[in-house]
Amino acid sequence: MSKGKATAVANPNIAFIKYWGNADDALNLPANPSLSMNLAALTTVTTVEFRPGLPSDMVTIDGQPAEGHALERVVQHLDRVRALAEIDEKARVVSQNDFPAGTGLASSASAFAALSLAATRAAGLLLNEAEVSRLARLGSGSACRSVPAGFVQWDGDRDATSFARQVAPPDHWDLRDLVTIVSHQHKQVGSHHGHEIVSTSPFYAARLAAVPGLLATVMSGIQQRDLANVGPAIEADALAMHGVMMTSDPSLLYWEEATVAVLQGVRAWRHSGLGVFFTIDAGPNVHCFCERSDAAQVETRLRNLPGIQDVLVSGPGGGVRLVEYYLF
Numbered sequence: 001m002s003k004g005k006a007t008a009v010a011n012p013n014i015a016f017i018k019y020w021g022n023a024d025d026a027l028n029l030p031a032n033p034s035l036s037m038n039l040a041a042l043t044t045v046t047t048v049e050f051r052p053g054l055p056s057d058m059v060t061i062d063g064q065p066a067e068g069h070a071l072e073r074v075v076q077h078l079d080r081v082r083a084l085a086e087i088d089e090k091a092r093v094v095s096q097n098d099f100p101a102g103t104g105l106a107s108s109a110s111a112f113a114a115l116s117l118a119a120t121r122a123a124g125l126l127l128n129e130a131e132v133s134r135l136a137r138l139g140s141g142s143a144c145r146s147v148p149a150g151f152v153q154w155d156g157d158r159d160a161t162s163f164a165r166q167v168a169p170p171d172h173w174d175l176r177d178l179v180t181i182v183s184h185q186h187k188q189v190g191s192h193h194g195h196e197i198v199s200t201s202p203f204y205a206a207r208l209a210a211v212p213g214l215l216a217t218v219m220s221g222i223q224q225r226d227l228a229n230v231g232p233a234i235e236a237d238a239l240a241m242h243g244v245m246m247t248s249d250p251s252l253l254y255w256e257e258a259t260v261a262v263l264q265g266v267r268a269w270r271h272s273g274l275g276v277f278f279t280i281d282a283g284p285n286v287h288c289f290c291e292r293s294d295a296a297q298v299e300t301r302l303r304n305l306p307g308i309q310d311v312l313v314s315g316p317g318g319g320v321r322l323v324e325y326y327l328f
């Protein structure tokens with residue numbers, strides 16, 4: 001790998017217990033611990049090169065030059081890396097997702113995980129996993145969870161201690177996430193704004209109070225590979241988070257008609273004996289969980305619902321890693 005240039009690959013993650021609301025907005029210190037699984041089937045690849053003489057950072061995302069807020073977030077993150085490495089060179093960054101960005105599929109999680117590792121290596125820094133996770137958190141909170149592999153928990157209430165740690169490796173449980181795409185539209189309201197308005201919801205405190213119990217259930221359910229216990233807790237927390245979103249001021253309503261059709265479908269199939277459960281991030285798409293042995297049947301049923309554009313099937317993914325090729 002040439003000095004000054006590096007490529008990293010990251011998977012997005014899906015939260016079983018959600019991060020929604022900060023104790024500190026500037027540092028992305030979460031109001032509650034969260035727990036997630038990385039998604040092996042979805043990837044972001046990012047190459048970073050610091051170049052002497054470059055007048056400004058040049059960033060390309062999915063073949064388009066980044067501008068506005070997206071560019072600003074990347075430049076701010078590169079500034080953090082430059083400060084750590086004590087360099088001033090501007091960087092060329094090329095990033096490629098193999099899944100639709102901005103639809104609640106957590107593209108900024110894999111984006112900031114990959115950017116953190118590629119940029120620190122390109123700047124000559126050798127950070128450990130906790131340090132990369134902590135840095136990724138400053139770019140996008142949930143990105144810190146895409147740094148360790150497999151099933152991951154993020155907690156810690158101070159800048160130095162707030163990063164993600166593995167709770168089980170990817171091969172611990174052959175769970176499947178059927179990512180059910182009902183819209184490819186870019187979301188209207190980003191998570192950043194959502195975190196800032198959480199406390200306007202009368203349900204916010206109630207959701208936070210429920211988190212420790214749900215987290216304990218999900219944690220022990222993962223350890224025992226017990227979907228019958230994990231599933232209801234995942235659904236309860238997703239619905240509590242969306243209750244907070246819908247009752248915030250301004251109200252955030254991410255669901256579409258097809259979103260509700262999936263929720264109704266999942267519940268009906270479960271009543272008929274199929275082990276499948278849902279969660280939803282800040283977007284209209286639905287993540288449906290089941291054991292690998294049920295995945296084909298669940299996928300067929302999902303594809304037969306109205307308004308479904310695509311179903312991406314993923315098992316548990318690895319952590320952020322370096323690769324030996326470049327995107328430019």
Ligand code: DP6
Pocket residue numbers: 014015017018019020034106107108109139140141142143190191192195280281282
């Ligand atoms: C609903 O602030 O990490 O996905 O930076 O926009 O990706 P972005 O989001 P972030 O909030 C994520 C919120 C969530 C829940 C979760 O992933 O825990």
